[in-house]
Amino acid sequence: LDVKRINDTIAAISTAVALGQGSIAIVRVSGPSAERIGRQVFSIPGTQRWESHRIIYGHVIDPTSRERIDEALLLIMKAPRSFTGEDVIEFHCHGGLICVQRVLELVLSQGARRALPGEFSQRAVLNGRIDLTRAEAISTLIGARSRRVTQLAMVSLTGAVYKEITRIKERLLEQLAELEAHLDFEEDLLPLDERIVKNNLESIYQDLIQLVMDSNRSAILYRGLEVALIGRPNVGKSSLLNLFSRREKAIVTDLPGTTRDLLESEIIVQGVPITLVDTAGIQFTGDIVEKLGIQRSRQVMMSADAIILVFDLTEGWTSAEEDLIREIPEGTILLIAGNKSDKCPLRHNTPVSKIFNQSWIFPVSARTGEGEDSILSELLNRCGANENQDIRLSLNSRQRDLAKEAATFLNHTLITIERNLPIDFWTIDLRQAIAILTELTGENISEVTLDRIFSRFCIGK
Ligand code: GDP
Numbered sequence: 494l495d496v497k498r499i500n501d502t503i504a505a506i507s508t509a510v511a512l513g514q515g516s517i518a519i520v521r522v523s524g525p526s527a528e529r530i531g532r533q534v535f536s537i538p539g540t541q542r543w544e545s546h547r548i549i550y551g552h553v554i555d556p557t558s559r560e561r562i563d564e565a566l567l568l569i570m571k572a573p574r575s576f577t578g579e580d581v582i583e584f585h586c587h588g589g590l591i592c593v594q595r596v597l598e599l600v601l602s603q604g605a606r607r608a609l610p611g612e613f614s615q616r617a618v619l620n621g622r623i624d625l626t627r628a629e630a631i632s633t634l635i636g637a638r639s640r641r642v643t644q645l646a647m648v649s650l651t652g653a654v655y656k657e658i659t660r661i662k663e664r665l666l667e668q669l670a671e672l673e674a675h676l677d678f679e680e681d682l683l684p685l686d687e688r689i690v691k692n693n694l695e696s697i698y699q700d701l702i703q704l705v706m707d708s709n710r711s712a713i714l715y716r717g718l719e720v721a722l723i724g725r726p727n728v729g730k731s732s733l734l735n736l737f738s739r740r741e742k743a744i745v746t747d748l749p750g751t752t753r754d755l756l757e758s759e760i761i762v763q764g765v766p767i768t769l770v771d772t773a774g775i776q777f778t779g780d781i782v783e784k785l786g787i788q789r790s791r792q793v794m795m796s797a798d799a800i801i802l803v804f805d806l807t808e809g810w811t812s813a814e815e816d817l818i819r820e821i822p823e824g825t826i827l828l829i830a831g832n833k834s835d836k837c838p839l840r841h842n843t844p845v846s847k848i849f850n851q852s853w854i855f856p857v858s859a860r861t862g863e864g865e866d867s868i869l870s871e872l873l874n875r876c877g878a879n880e881n882q883d884i885r886l887s888l889n890s891r892q893r894d895l896a897k898e899a900a901t902f903l904n905h906t907l908i909t910i911e912r913n914l915p916i917d918f919w920t921i922d923l924r925q926a927i928a929i930l931t932e933l934t935g936e937n938i939s940e941v942t943l944d945r946i947f948s949r950f951c952i953g954k
């Protein structure tokens with residue numbers, strides 16, 4: 494631990510700051526000088542007492558000029574009963590840009606230093622108030638773009654990730670202790686039953702892999718899906734994009750541009766953010782501008798999680814659609830939308846490509862909204878992000894990478910056992926796996942790594 498750093502007092506604005514927005518803003522101060530600074534700049538009328546876990550009413554006053562900076566409420570939380578585990582005071586001042594910044598500057602002038610991003614949370618972890626996975630959950634909660642991410646973050650915040658990883662780690666420690674006992678006192682103990690050790694380790698390995706797989710699925714919820722709409726001109730791509738964008742509190746970000754430009758729109762379906770990209774450019778002509786458009790559309794198709802190919806039911810499936818299908822990268826999730834079903838319903842004899850079954854086609858109408866729910870639901874299904882596909886708990890990408898690494902070491906252990914190598918070889922990889930899980934929960938982690946994790950947090954958290 495860097496003792497010098499944890500001994501100073503930090504301060505930051507902890508609420509979002511915007512001109513003329515939000516009637517209250519909070520300046521948070523944490524560290525050994527927090528109380529002294531509070532007493533220096535806060536004047537309290539009447540008989541209110543300076544007591545922990547109380548709110549005091551008063552004025553923020555510059556002790557040098559005696560100027561009243563703001564009227565505010567002051568919250569005192571004495572160590573260790575605070576978020577950081579240190580003495581904390583919070584000024585609840587008036588929002589907007591100026592007041593709160595003047596209060597912060599005053600606090601800084603009295604000896605506090607500007608907090609780095611995530612530094613309050615980092616102190617909470619260093620002081621043992623919360624473990625690393627809970628601190629990360631708070632950051633995820635704040636940055637969440639969808640309801641389902643907030644739900645998963647709340648699960649981690651209650652300690653589910655910490656508990657699950659700790660349970661797995663303890664099972665491994667138990668195995669390790671048994672192996673080491675056999676190494677130390679071989680003559681006194683019954684011979685080791687290799688099958689039992691192997692079964693135990695295998696079951697722990699499976700639990701870890703399950704956790705990684707669940708987390709892979711939830712990664713989609715965090716970053717959202719990118720879905721490309723492709724199709725000939727006039728089949729109704731723009732109309733469908735508009736229709737989808739009107740869904741549950743959609744955040745519509747239509748980028749301006751010509752018909753050749755890509756149009757993007759972010760929608761939220763069943764709590765999953767989906768960025769729809771209208772690749773209007775795909776046409777097979779000799780025009781240079783057109784070719785540039787085609788190139789960009791191809792890039793979008795390459796990076797998309799899924800593609801919706803739109804064709805016009807009134808014109809049927811043509812050779813142009815046949816050409817488009819060939820452009821779709823291998824392994825991409827593909828849905829086919831037969832649009833304008835209001836004018837021409839999908840019939841069993843509607844001609845379609847020989848490559849796929851007719852039941853793959855979703856009849857939709859951008860005009861009436863028919864088929865909209867089914868195609869979006871199927872999109873989530875195919876991407877593994879359906880609301881009913883319950884995710885018990887999820888690791889963030891850092892935690893998931895470490896869980897994968899630990900699973901790899903466990904797998905090595907299993908191979909070592911299978912090859913009948915001596916027991917001390919088994920313990921090498923087993924110890925590695927345990928060390929990695931300890932890093933995951935933040936109990937054994939380098940300061941550099943910790944700094945890197947918290948630098949991605951926002952200031953004031
Ligand atoms: P894009 O070139 O693929 O983007 O196609 P547009 O969205 O611009 O639509 C082309 C034309 O088809 C417009 O005149 C739309 O009004 C019409 N259109 C789009 N969707 C439907 C639909 O579901 N039903 C009907 N009847 N017309 C549609």
Ligand code: ZN
Binds near residue numbers: 771773
């Ligand atoms: Zn269009």
